[in-house]
Amino acid sequence: YSELSHTHPHDQYKPTHPCTAWDLTVTVEDLGPDAPPIQISVTSELHIGGVILKLVEKTNLKKDWSDHALWWEQKQQWLLRTGWTLDKCGVHADARLVFTPQHKPLRLGLPNGVTLKMRACFSSSAFRTVMGICRVLNLRHPEELSLLRPVEEKKKKKDKDSSEELYDLTDVPLTAGALNNTSKKLLIHCCSARSHWTLYDGMPAHFADSPKTEAVYKMLSVSLPSPAPEAIAKLYRPASVVDKTHIHTRWLNSSRSLMQQGIRENDKLWLRFKYYTFHDMDPKYDAVRLTQLYEQARWAILLEDIDCTEEEMMLFGALQYHIGKLSLSQDMVSSCQGMDDLESALKSLEVKMVGDSNSTDMLENMTAPELNDYLKIFRPKRLTLKGYKQYWCKFQDTSISYYKSSEDRYGEPIQQLNLKGCEVAPDVSVAGQKFCIRLLIPAPEGMNEIYLRCENEKQYSQWMAACKLASKGLMLLDSSYQNEVKNIQTFLAMQRSNSAAPAAQTDESINTHSLVSPRYHKKYKPKQLTPRILEAYQNVAQLSLTSAILKFLQIWQALPDFGISYFMVRFKGSRKDEVLGITNNRLIRIDLGIGDVVKTWRYNNMRQWNVNWDIRQVAIEFDGNINIAFTCVNADCKVVHEYIGGYIFMSTRSRQQSDTLNEELFHKLTGGHEAL
Amino acid sequence: MDDIDAMFSDMLQEMDLLTQSLGEEAESAPLPKPPTIPGPQEMNFSVGFTDFNASLHDLEDNDLDALMADLVADISATEEKFATEKDTLKGSAPVAPIPSQPPSNLSFPGSSSTLRQATSSNSIAATPPPPTSKPSKEELEEQIKADKIKLALEKLKEAKVKKLVVKVEIMDGSSKTLMVDERQTVRDVIDNLFEKTHCDCNVDWSVCETNPDLQTERGFEDHENLVEPLSTWTRDTENKVLFHEKKDKYEVFRNPQNFYMWKKDKKSLKDMKEKDKEQLLEENFCGASVIVPDLEGILYLKEDGKKSWKQRYFLLRASGLYYSPKGKTKASRDLVCLVQFDNVNVYYCKEYRIKYKAPTDHCFILKHSQIQKESQYIRYLCCDDEWTMTLWVTGIRIAKYGKQLYDNYKAAVRKAAGSATWASRSIQASSSASTPSPTPKARAANGHAPQPAVETKGSSNQTSFPPPPASMETLPPPPPDPMLPPPPPAPPSTNKVNQFPPPPQFPQSSFPPPPMDDLPPPPPPPPEDSELPPDFLPPPPPIFSSCGGEALPPPPPDPIASLPPPPALQNFASAGGAPPPPPPPPPPPAPAPAASKPAGSVRKVAPPPPKRTTPQLAAPSVG
Secondary structure (H helix, E strand, C coil), X not given: CHHHHHHCHHHHHCCCCCCCEEEEEEEEHHHCCCCCCEEEEEECCCEHHHHHHHHHHHHCCXXXXXXXXXXXXXXXXXXXXXXXXXXXXXXXXXXXXXXXXXXXXXXXXXXXXXXXXXXXXXXXXXXXXXXXXXXXXXXXXXXXXXXXXXXXXXXXXXXXXXXXXCEECCCCCCCCCCCCHHHHHXXXXXXXXXXXXCEECCEEHHHXXXXXXXXXXXXXXXXXXXXXXXXXXXXXXXXXXXXXXHHHXXXXXXXXXXXXXXXXXXXXXXXXXXXXCCCCXXXXXXXXXXXXXXXXXXXXXXXXXXXXXXHHHHHHHHHHHHHHHHHHCCCCHHHCCCHHHHHXXXXXXXXXXXXXXXXXHHXXXXXXXXXXXXXEEECCCCCCCCCCEEEEEEEECCEEEEECCHHHHHCCCXXXXXXXXXXXXXXXXXXXXXXXXXXXXXXCCEEEEEEEEECCHHHHHHHHHHHHHHHCCCCCCCCCHHHHHHHHHHXXXXXXXXXXXXXXXXCCCCCHHHHCCXXXXXXXXXXXXXXXXXXXXXXXXXXXXXXXXXXXXXXHHHCCCCCCEEEEEEECCCCCCEEEEECCCEEEEECCCCCCEEEEEEHHHEEEEEEECCCCEEEEEECCCEEEEEEECCCCHHHHHHHHHHHHHHHHCCCCCCCCCCHHHHHHHHCHHHHC | CHHHHHHHHHHHHHHHHHHHHHHHHHHHCCCCCCCCCCCCCCCCCEECCCCHHHHHHHHHCHHHHHHHHHHHHHHHHHHHHHHHHHHHHCCCCCCCCXXXXXXXXXXXXXXXXXXXXXXXXHHHHCCCCCCCCCCHHHHHHHHHHHHHHHHHHHHHHHHHCCEEEEEEEECCCCEEXXXXXXXXXXXXXXXXXXXXXXXXXXXXXXXXXXXCCCCEEEECXXXXXXXXXXXXXXXXXXXXXXXXXXXXXXXXXXXXXXXXXXXXXXXXXXXXXXXXXXXXXXXXXXXXXXXXXXXXXXXXXXXXXXXXXXXXXXXXXXXXXXXXXXXXXXXXXXXXXXXXXXXXXXXXXCCHHHHCCCCCCCEEEEECCCCCCXXXXXXXXXXXXXXXXXXXXXXXHXXXXXXXXXXXXXXXXXXXXXXCCHHHHHHXXXXXXXXXCXXXXXXXXXXXXXXXXXXXXXXHCCCCCCCCCCCCCCCCXXXXXXXXXXXXXXXXHHHHHHHCCCCCCHHHHCCCCCCCCCCCCCCCCCHHHXXXXXXXXXXXXXXXXXXXXHHCXXXXXXXXXXXXXXXXXXXXXXXXXXXXXXXXXXXXXXCHHHHHCCCCCHHHHCCCCHHHHHHHHHHHHHC
């Protein structure tokens, strides 16, 4: 650039003496797009602050200019050091500067798929911009998130754009507004501290200004209803590991500002969890974080971004259903997560106290509740075609006794089945009015298979709930019984409404296709899917909202492919493209042909890693003189560098100092040559 | 009201029966009278007494005394408690909450013990305020009635806690008998066994179950309850409980790299730094979810109902054991789930090459714990070599138990470190031994010498608590067994008997000395013997020496050892309440210090040889 400026035609104006005045051309955005640039007379010794002062005087516009700064178009850089002189910044008469706000509206695609319009800082490093965004959104540990350019959407429907603009936070006064040096420290602290938000009705005060912002908070902190199956099917799904490498080419450079990376006002960026190590997750403080992480995980599963087995998919489906149901019934106040847990704990405590002191309660306990009814029983045996036969059944404690008829009920039962430890599975079709319970009762010789056929939904839900509890050794008088009955009923209701037009989740109805990835849309009809999900649902129906979300995340994190970010690379000395997987503790070399893991290297064996920025090659040395080097095929090698450095940074976070974010260290580890 | 009264007196009678039987059992146990029929009120079982001879020894050993003390303590504690409460209630003449309780309470089968306890304690607290207007005579009667109810309920409550007398075989062929109540975890039991044996208390000691039918063995995890799985054994079972070291129990925590980096060359992993191992554990066990080793490879699966074994490519995931069907990829979506782990346990198998024509002898099975015989619901798998089998079994355990396993390990390491000295051992023992005794009072009493308690109980009668013969029988008196289909409410005792006919081999295994003994049964001591320690059996040397000799060389007197009171005694004391009858002077190898105190069994007093400390101290650092 310096050479260029020497040959520039305006070179003649280059002042030879510091006091020589020359004209600087600055475009002031606030004057409107058609207004001509302003010329101010400056000397090379004038500092940036002085330039701004002159500029503001000249505009004759009375407004708060504190957020404005000078952007040097040709050099793609901000002139933020107000104490530096023009000479020191290298600005000469040929420079075209723009006077523009540092914070601009951005359309932010959240992990839950919603687009939120809000102001973000375009002048600081993307890392710090994310910190500011997370601060407003009430997300702790912003270092785990980052911004990326969205996948281009096929522009077919315009109505989608309008719906995207529903959520707007641009009016929220940014406390992170002027990011000068004094407030920086405070901000850094606040971003990870737990207790700085003044909570109002369970949410940070800055959301409590208007119903509009309250709605934004609710969107952020409560998981969204399941999407319509068509919506899932329409979205882009990676079909191969190669496809999965594409997403990682889109990450912004954390060391540079948004403006420098070509992001402009009102552009769209995605905010995503980038590093899969979630530090110090605490439902009490992490309502938004937990919800958004859940959403990201949910979409990763629905869009087959991470592979799982059918059994796992059914469990994910059941958990989504459960979370969706609980989220709907949740209002703003209790969306302060952890509340529900506390409440239930209190409730159970209450029950205990009452149980301990109340003699009538005791008496009730002594006459234990029972279920008595005619049910049809079927015991499949080889080579027998005997069907269901009706018996008088009595459910008491954890056992079912059955008799020939109700008259015989005081005599010896034909048989008594203790359900403790048994497996209970539904065999239900609402459409076919079939309500069967399949029991596999363990016995020394094996499992006894028994079917109970109920007449109707009500009977089924009662007996099913009882069986379910008994299998866990709980009795009918257990406090969870009524809940269990209700859960089963609502799930049945869901199946009933399946015949109706598929719709997103409403209060009672949901299309089970909304809960699984498109692969299973093809494989199963909703009707076939429901019993499978119902089966998995039995095991999670008792979870509170927070526990269900945590459980979902837990299973997600236990998937073998969890937390691997893929990059297409070319290893030194190799002639074919391969895939490099980066995780929180290791690098994985994957052969594209077979899709197999060829080699893994763990970070704790890593001596050092270097990037040769000229040839864009990453070189890593491991213990025992193992050296690897590769170039990136489709991503910038800065992204790979950042990923590795970022994970090493994440591992330096300890539980004790969770409240301070060592931004400097992050930059050292991820900045590359820009950190210098 | 008449009805109620009638019902009530019915119940009281039953209660009395129960009480009696408690006493009976308590005192008659050491009596080697032919146990033709187990006491009528059978309910809890003993386990593991198939080897008659060994059981005989055990019974006459101090262990049994301690067991008795335990039982007696329960009773006396209950009575004491009742007595004190009576005092406090004096003056008030409660209308006893008779009406609906007794019958329904008795007929309440299958209830969980916790619930039961809550109920019975309720009844005590819930005496309604006294109607002062009543004449004193009536008052008195009511009072008595109420007291009786309370006593009854207390006993019921105690009886509800299921206890098993378990014979545990130790590696050297000797065995120990101990009482396990359903609240105790395997960890508690191991601690108990540490007290009773001279093993080095390292973290590898495990309580295992074997099943000769299926030729399986499984080490119980430390957090599991012991009583529950044992209760599901069939009556004629030949299953055994073993206590021995299992190297693979916690190997994954000592050398996680061998499991988590199993694909790598084992040699290169051999000298992994401790720090790196720790980090591996941290990564895999301390995150939001436990990471299961990414095992995959070819195993043989026994086909359903067939004799053939088929090779399949298996993959282990946190959600279950999968295989990839022929012609499909290893991609998750194509995997077929063989089994999920919620309801099954994993068992090592022996000699399946012969039994099932397996390709190798390195087999494991997955089954519901209650299944005891060959069944189509069992999954049989076979590995190429032993290490592969260890890998898979450990991997499955991690998938099933998750972080619990790691917690168990850490607790075990702490224990092992803590038991390095006798002092710490005895402290631990007294604090950790879970006690069936209901009242603190009883505990306080037992340290001293309420011999009379033993005596009174003892002299009352002597029918039950037969020496455990083969199979199972019961100890304390019975409320309906929660685990088993309950009989109708009426006299539980007789019904119980109906439900559990004496096992077929009962007669042979009962007291007439069995043919093939290496050790002649010691002479049956009369019940009074419990009072006269010296006469009462010297513990048979063979057992002692074999036990001591195996785990550790006969110990020279150790200064440390002599200091604290014998831990075993303490253990039992706290567990039972009544004092164990003072044991005789120790047999030959036992060192002098042990004899100084007449309490506690010889074995426990035996001081640790100096040698022992070394392995113990070493254990944690190794781990």
